[in-house]
Amino acid sequence: MNALGKHLLLELKDCDPSTLDDTELLRDALLSAAREVGATIVGESFHRFQPHGISGVVIIAESHLCIHTWPEHKYAAVDIFTCGDEFNPEDAASLVIQRLGAHDPWLMEVKRGIFGYGR
């Protein structure tokens, strides 16, 4: 079914806790995943909260990668939104899962912007 975008929601429990409060590591994880799958990076914003937890986003020409971490729960919520067929967002998801050492990851794919039916 044709859709303008694919949106992957990743629930990452039991991550390696040393990764989740390290802004540079998470920034590199998202930027590297974007680069390795061939995405074009156009913007980014990362922020570390007190006492812990990081939020970050990388805007790519093909949409975005976002992360929010709760180190105290060894948990990260990641979402990867892509449009076009130039790369597979699941490849980027796999790279992020590996980098965070997430055990038993959960992933949902939501098709966004479905057109061409009815009317």
Add this chain to the structure above:
Amino acid sequence: MNALGKHLLLELKDCDPSTLDDTELLRDALLSAAREVGATIVGESFHRFQPHGISGVVIIAESHLCIHTWPEHKYAAVDIFTCGDEFNPEDAASLVIQRLGAHDPWLMEVKRGIFGYGR
């Protein structure tokens, strides 16, 4: 059911097309929605593509608001991720829907980071 975050996915078809290719309007729409519900803005990144379409994100202390627009389809994909109970993300969603003049919006809420069951 307790969850660390609430993630709203908005499918906005039949938007006012004059809004979807206007970076300043979309930036103001997201920032204003965040401010009006009492969120704390900590970062932002907006990018306009050629020949049209905008991607933008506002990072808030309570997580994020993202938008991707396809003016040629009068369509925007928005997602609003919040943590904590300090404000209701649906209020921010309503403000964005109004600002974009979206008819017949569709919204899905996904609870993110559910803990406290089993183990």
